[in-house]
Amino acid sequence: MTAETGIGAAVKRKEDGRFLTGRGRYTDDINQPGQVHAFFLRSPHAHATINSIDVNAAKSAAGVRAVYTGTDVTAEDVGTLICGWNVVGKNGEGHLAPPHPVIASGKARYVGDPVAVVVADTLAQAKDAAELIDVDYGVLPASADLATTLDAGAAQIHDEVPGNMSYDWDLGDKAAVDAAFAGAAHVTKLEIVNNRLAPNAIEPRAAVGAHDPGTDQHTLYLASQNPHVTRLVLSAFHGLAPEHKLRVVAPDVGGGFGSKIFIYNEDVFLTWASAKVGRPIKWTAERSESFMTDAHGRDHVTTAELALDGDGNFLAMRVDTIANMGAYLSTFSTAVPTYLYGTLLAGQYKTPVIHVNVRAAFTNTVPVDAYRGAGRPEATFVVERLVEQAARETGVDPAELRRRNFIQPDEFPYQTPVALQYDSGNYEATMDKALGLADYAGFAARKAEAAGRGKRRGIGFSNYIEACGLAPSQVVGSLGAGVGQWESAQVRFNPTGNVLVFTGSHSHGQGHETTFAQIVSDKLGIPLENVEVVHGDTASVPFGMGTYGSRSLAVGGSAIVKACDKIVEKGRKIAAHIMEASVEDIEYDGGTFAVAGTDKSITTAEIAFAAYVPHNYPLDELEPGLDENAFYDPANFTYPAGCQICEVEIDPDTGVVEIAKFTAVDDFGNVVNPMIVEGQVHGGITQGIGQALHEGVVYDGSGQLITGSFMDYQMPRAGDLPSYDVDTTVTPCPHNPLGVKGCGEAGAIAAPAAVMNAVTDALGIDNMQMPATAEKVWRAANAG
Amino acid sequence: MASVSLTVNGEAVSAEVEDRTLLVQLLRDHLRLTGTHVGCDTSQCGACVVHMDGRSVKSCTVLAAQASGADVTTIEGIADGDTLHPMQQAFMDNHGLQCGFCTPGMVMSAIDLLKRHPGADEATIRRELEGNLCRCTGYHNIVKAIRQVATAG
Numbered sequence: 035m036t037a038e039t040g041i042g043a044a045v046k047r048k049e050d051g052r053f054l055t056g057r058g059r060y061t062d063d064i065n066q067p068g069q070v071h072a073f074f075l076r077s078p079h080a081h082a083t084i085n086s087i088d089v090n091a092a093k094s095a096a097g098v099r100a101v102y103t104g105t106d107v108t109a110e111d112v113g114t115l116i117c118g119w120n121v122v123g124k125n126g127e128g129h130l131a132p133p134h135p136v137i138a139s140g141k142a143r144y145v146g147d148p149v150a151v152v153v154a155d156t157l158a159q160a161k162d163a164a165e166l167i168d169v170d171y172g173v174l175p176a177s178a179d180l181a182t183t184l185d186a187g188a189a190q191i192h193d194e195v196p197g198n199m200s201y202d203w204d205l206g207d208k209a210a211v212d213a214a215f216a217g218a219a220h221v222t223k224l225e226i227v228n229n230r231l232a233p234n235a236i237e238p239r240a241a242v243g244a245h246d247p248g249t250d251q252h253t254l255y256l257a258s259q260n261p262h263v264t265r266l267v268l269s270a271f272h273g274l275a276p277e278h279k280l281r282v283v284a285p286d287v288g289g290g291f292g293s294k295i296f297i298y299n300e301d302v303f304l305t306w307a308s309a310k311v312g313r314p315i316k317w318t319a320e321r322s323e324s325f326m327t328d329a330h331g332r333d334h335v336t337t338a339e340l341a342l343d344g345d346g347n348f349l350a351m352r353v354d355t356i357a358n359m360g361a362y363l364s365t366f367s368t369a370v371p372t373y374l375y376g377t378l379l380a381g382q383y384k385t386p387v388i389h390v391n392v393r394a395a396f397t398n399t400v401p402v403d404a405y406r407g408a409g410r411p412e413a414t415f416v417v418e419r420l421v422e423q424a425a426r427e428t429g430v431d432p433a434e435l436r437r438r439n440f441i442q443p444d445e446f447p448y449q450t451p452v453a454l455q456y457d458s459g460n461y462e463a464t465m466d467k468a469l470g471l472a473d474y475a476g477f478a479a480r481k482a483e484a485a486g487r488g489k490r491r492g493i494g495f496s497n498y499i500e501a502c503g504l505a506p507s508q509v510v511g512s513l514g515a516g517v518g519q520w521e522s523a524q525v526r527f528n529p530t531g532n533v534l535v536f537t538g539s540h541s542h543g544q545g546h547e548t549t550f551a552q553i554v555s556d557k558l559g560i561p562l563e564n565v566e567v568v569h570g571d572t573a574s575v576p577f578g579m580g581t582y583g584s585r586s587l588a589v590g591g592s593a594i595v596k597a598c599d600k601i602v603e604k605g606r607k608i609a610a611h612i613m614e615a616s617v618e619d620i621e622y623d624g625g626t627f628a629v630a631g632t633d634k635s636i637t638t639a640e641i642a643f644a645a646y647v648p649h650n651y652p653l654d655e656l657e658p659g660l661d662e663n664a665f666y667d668p669a670n671f672t673y674p675a676g677c678q679i680c681e682v683e684i685d686p687d688t689g690v691v692e693i694a695k696f697t698a699v700d701d702f703g704n705v706v707n708p709m710i711v712e713g714q715v716h717g718g719i720t721q722g723i724g725q726a727l728h729e730g731v732v733y734d735g736s737g738q739l740i741t742g743s744f745m746d747y748q749m750p751r752a753g754d755l756p757s758y759d760v761d762t763t764v765t766p767c768p769h770n771p772l773g774v775k776g777c778g779e780a781g782a783i784a785a786p787a788a789v790m791n792a793v794t795d796a797l798g799i800d801n802m803q804m805p806a807t808a809e810k811v812w813r814a815a816n817a818g
Numbered sequence: 819m820a821s822v823s824l825t826v827n828g829e830a831v832s833a834e835v836e837d838r839t840l841l842v843q844l845l846r847d848h849l850r851l852t853g854t855h856v857g858c859d860t861s862q863c864g865a866c867v868v869h870m871d872g873r874s875v876k877s878c879t880v881l882a883a884q885a886s887g888a889d890v891t892t893i894e895g896i897a898d899g900d901t902l903h904p905m906q907q908a909f910m911d912n913h914g915l916q917c918g919f920c921t922p923g924m925v926m927s928a929i930d931l932l933k934r935h936p937g938a939d940e941a942t943i944r945r946e947l948e949g950n951l952c953r954c955t956g957y958h959n960i961v962k963a964i965r966q967v968a969t970a971g
Contacts (some may be wrong), residue, residue, distance in 0.1 A: 046910055053918025054906040056853015056893035060919065063852035158836070236857040236865060236953050237919040288855075288919025289953050321858035543917030543954045713913045713959055720956030744862035744951065752947035752957040757940070781956075 040556030041772070044709035047548045048562070049541075058286045061240035061257045066314035069242065070099055072304065073160035074317070075150040075167055076326065077142030080398035080737020081189060083172035084140060084149060091166035092152055097159030100311050101167070102303075103150045104139025112136055112306050113272040115297060117363035118516040121372050121394070123201035128514075129394065130200045132192035134362035136272075136302045142171070143191055143361035144400050145739050146326030148299055153311055176398040176737035180358045181335050183395045191361060191396045198396045200359055200368065205376040205452055206389035214350035214387055218341035222424040227803040228412045230333035230358065230731040231724075232747055233405050235542075237288020238324045243304030244314035251279055254305050258284040258570075259294045259540050260580020263517065265572050267297045267365075274305045284570040287542035291721070292404040293328045294542065295582050296365040325742045330731055331405020333358035334371065334412050340385075340420040346430050348385040348439045353416055355392045360401035367403040368394065373513050374409025374501070374583075380450035381417035382461040382497050382675055383439040388451045398737040404582065406721055406782040407500070414498040418787035422494060423800060432495050432791075433469060437462060443765075454501055456673045458765045459701060465497060468677035468699035471759050477681070480694075490684040490815065491694065494791025495677065498784040502776035503588030503672035503767075520667035521585070522576040523593035525554060525601055527660040529646035531639030532564040536663075538578010539590030540569050544778065545710045546586060550594055552706055553772070557598035558638050559625010576663055584776030587706060588672045588767065595771040596664035604660065605641045611652040612636060612644060672767050672775040676700035678719070680788035684796045689812025691727055691793055697759045698784070703767040703775035711777045715760050718781020724750040725782075726789035730805045748805075822886040826851070827895025833882075841885045842866045842877035845892060853893040853922045857951070864950030867923035867930075868892045874930035876949070893922035896929070904967050905929050914963035916954035924950050928964045938968050 039045050052058050077084075089101040115134040122128055138147045150167050154160035177189040183198045191198055215221060242255040252275045258264050261282035269277045287294060300317055308315045319327065335356045341349040357371030376390040421439075425432040440461045441448050448456040469475075477493050484491035504510070507518035522538040535554050539546055551565040568574060578590070602622050609627035610617040619630045628635035644651055645660040681695040698715055705711050728748040732740040741747035766773030786804060793806045797814045820839070823832035826849060833848045845851045845868070854877055857865035866877045869891040896903040905925050908914065915921040924947075931946045932938060938946070943964050944957070952960060 047913065049918070050910045050915060053915055053921050054893075054902060054909055054925065055897055056851065056922050058853070058918050060852075060855070062856070063846075158838070234953055235917070235919075236863060236951060237855070237917065238857065286918065288857075289917040291953065318856075321860065321863070545916070709913045713916060713955060716956035716958040717916065717954045718956075720958075721953070743860045744858050745860050749951050749953070750956075751951065752944040752961060755944070755957055757958050757961065758956070 039562040040552055041706050043552065043707065045548055045552055045562065045707055047545050048551060049545065049547045060237055060286045060288055061242060061255050062318045064242050064255050064285065066242060066244050069314040069316055070153055070155050070311065071157040071160050072315050072317040073152045073157065073164050074148045074300065075152065075164045077138065077145060077147040077149050079142060079171055079173050080145050080176035080178055081174040081191065082142050083174065084138065084142060085170040085172050087150055088168040089150060092163040095159065095163035095166055097155040098152060098163045099313065100153045101150060102137065102307065104135055104137040107137045108135060108139055110306065112274065112302055115299065115362065116267060116271050116365065117368055118365050119369040120514040121201050121203055121368040122514060123203045129368050130195045131363050132194040136299050144398050145737060146400055151303060153307060153315055178398050178733045178735060178737035180333060180356055180395060180397055183397045184356065184393060191398060195396060200363065200394040200396060202393045203372050204389065204391040207387055207451065208389045210387040211350045211352050211389040215339065215341045215352060218349050219344040220342045220428055221339055222420055222427055223339045224419055224423055224801055226336040226338055226416060226419060228332045228334040228336065228415055229725060229804045231331045231405055231729050232325055232731050233291045233293035233328055233331060234324065234749060235289030235291055235293060238319035238321060239294065239298065239328060240318040241300055241304045242314055242316045243308035245309035251281065252305055252309060253281045253283065254301065255283045255285065256301060257287050257294050258282065259290040259542060259582055261540065261570055261572050262538065262577045263580055264297055264301060268302060268305055272302050274302070281573045284540055290542045291406040292331065292408060292582060295580065296329050296403055321744060322742050325747065326739055327400060329364045329401050329403035330360065331402065332412060333402050336416060338416045338420055340424050342424055342428065346428055346435050346438050348383055351379055351385050351388045353379060353390040355390065357392055357394050358399065358402050359394050359396055360399045361396060362401050364401035364403035367401060369515065370404050370409045375413045377452045377454050378410050378413035378499065378501060379417060379452055381414065382441060382499050384441055386451060399733050406718065407779040408583065410500045410779065411783045411786060414496065414783050415787045418496045418498065419790060422791040433465065433474065436465065436495065436497055455670065457670055458768055459673060459675050460763065460765050461497065461675060464675065464699050464701050464763045465677040467761060467763055468679050468697050471699060471761055472679040472681065472695065472697035484683055490686060490796040491681065492792040492796025493679065493681045494788045494795055495679055496784040496788035496791065497677045499673055499675040500779060500783050501671040502584035502674055502779065503668055504583035504585045505671055506669060507667050517579065518667065519579055520665050521590040521593045522578045522663065522665050523590065523597045524576050524663040525594065525597040527642035529643055531642050533558065533560050535565060535567045535594060536575045537567060537569050537590050537594065538575060538580065539586040540581040542581070544581065544586060545707065549587060549706050549710060550591065553591055553594050554598060557595060558601060560638060584778040587772065587774050588770055588776050589666060589668050591772050591774060592770045593664050593666035596666055597662045600662035600664060601660060604656065605638060607652065607656055608641050608644055609636050612650055669769040672703065674700060674702050674775040674777065674780055676780060676784060678784040678788045680792040682789065682792040682796055684811060684815060686815040689808035689815060691806055691811055693723060693756050696756060698781065699761045699763060700777065700780050701763045701765055702777045704764060704773040705762060706774065712760050714777045715781050716758055718779060719758055719785045720750050720755060721782040722785020723755065723789055726786045726804050727806050728754065820883040822882050824885050824887060825889045827891055835882050837883065839882040840878055841880040841882050844882040845877060851892050851894050855919055855922060857919065862951065863920070864927055865920050865923040867926040867950070869926060869930065874927050893926060904970065908963040908966040912959045912963040912966060914955065914960045920950060920952045924952060924960060931964065932968055940965060
């Protein structure tokens, strides 16, 4: 039974049936009796004083129930949006976090900043009424350019933040790094812009707020990756309702990629206003609103240097980065360019000393926060572009230079100079498998053949590492996190032998309903179809931390294993009683409890029945029932790593970059469902290729969002991409019970460097900033 | 207000709607057929694709009034009872969906694609999916699923 459905099996997904037949239930599909609609009027200016707002005409428009401005909302003491991670800078003080109002009052600081909200019976009425609102703006000069926002003379965005800098942070031994550079035989230096991305889950953010005056219970249906964290923040920081009077439901969620982690203006407003108005209120973002208001990702300007000795050994790395925070600090924004970035700059290599300095800057743009990979793609891009460029400058084969500097399998646990202790890996074996799959040996012949057709072919590597499975609570707490990062699980047998699994993780495409069911099926010997995974509703699921940072299987899955272990432990005692044997003689295997050396046995389903109908049961020693919960706090991060190789072919006449071949070999530790893992890799690679070749948020000098729709922001489409060659190696994670490392972000982390290394190789140039659009590539191909 | 009467998934339906009502709003808000999704506001993402008189259309770009008299099929109307349409089955077999949000439009487009290009090869499938965005799968397994149906005869 479990061989086909247990751990390691490519089981088809349990959730697919409803999604394929149109029976999924996303937030916008939910309608409440008496529901009305909210429309947010947003600032068209990147930086402007709000001198006055006249809402009188809107208030008397057809169907309108209420109109709220920032002044109204502030007066009701709903608090301001928080940043939940305090980064302490070089000056020993915490980051500067200026107030982030739910509805802007006094000043708007980015295009899309909400300035008023209309609540009306229909969405059309709300929109029509919003047209009648007269806002008197005093337009101010904007600071929308990251490269200059810290300069003297840049427009000042917050009175509380002189110079627009939230923090100036560093990590590593600067003096040792400077000394190593002074004595280096070779230094490679690159200026790197990590382009700003719009996350663009295909389901836009959406919410329905409701309040039951009878029970004083608030409910927020929300497209969220972490409903409990949202509930905690809405309760503890916004004071909207005590936690036990607030229910957050994240039903089917159509992709997240980080953007649905955060607590947004709309979440607070709808929870508050639905009680105020006395009606359930729905809001669903239009795509143009998504572009304007979903937290963006990446957006770094970096100078990076790598020092090498005469034999190609890495001596030191020096990195100086300005990271864009946008106009306000989003929920976890500050951690992204620090603890998820600086700590990853060792990559897979034995670079002995590293120093990184990060200045976090405000601009008149939408807030920037975690987007698939979050800091680790930026780190990998710095490391892998530097290494590739160093190989070219020193005339060493890029695979060989990497091989020379890899941390070796017998050197784990390996303490890097940037805080992390890697637990396991075999980087050389992974790269060798990728070299074979990519037919690296045959590349020269393919390049020559392409040249014969007038095409330029290039190849690029990206040997990434990531720190996933967020995270040991005490470690992140010491680094400024405002929350713990354990995960919860509850495994509940019903009397008839089927099982409900409650998880604090949240699935928005990752397939937990299948993967987690496989774990339980495997551990408890229950048919897969008899296991139901429940997630996303704070009313039924134990408090959980949600899904991001490739943490669900490593942390949430481990919690499920712990709960299963408790079930088995209790089962042994019940089995011993029923079979009149001693507990020590009970052997458990795959759902069967047997008395050693006899043919007596009993199944978990029979144990469950006995637990709920305890007529023959050790009631003097054990409680009835079979329902166990567990919390799991990881001992360390997990460290997935791999080698991704991109081969491109460029048409110098058009500048179009064709991905001719893309190979990924990843070490995710043990794999529960290889089909799902491959799918995660495919999706991640595509977002990475998107960053490298297609995507890039553009604000003009006045802070206007130029890429505000799918007609302006180039999402990767099927025709832009090839099919991928994907494989894995396995070094199990030594510190979690499944031996798993996490796979969700790998492609997005690795692929940009692989693509850009290939593009620059094909063009024979040192550097090009992403995205490598046809125009840029054509100019480079036809320069001089 | 406009009076619209049409056939949806084989059943005759009629409704009184505001003139500006889109077909997708008629389906989702009036008929509660929420399988058809809205993912953008510029007719780019394809989450709202349905079949109208046998052709795939983006239902965010058709007025409900324009659909009056038409025969519309949505994702809810293609399975045969509990037996999935071969395209739905192929998406399941090949893990051609993750979050499921683009999936209804993707499946409806794929069915129409193979009607117009029977036996389509990978390049044709990729080109023809130009009007459907997926952020999860990287298209790899979607293309594989459609190829499975294309080569099934």
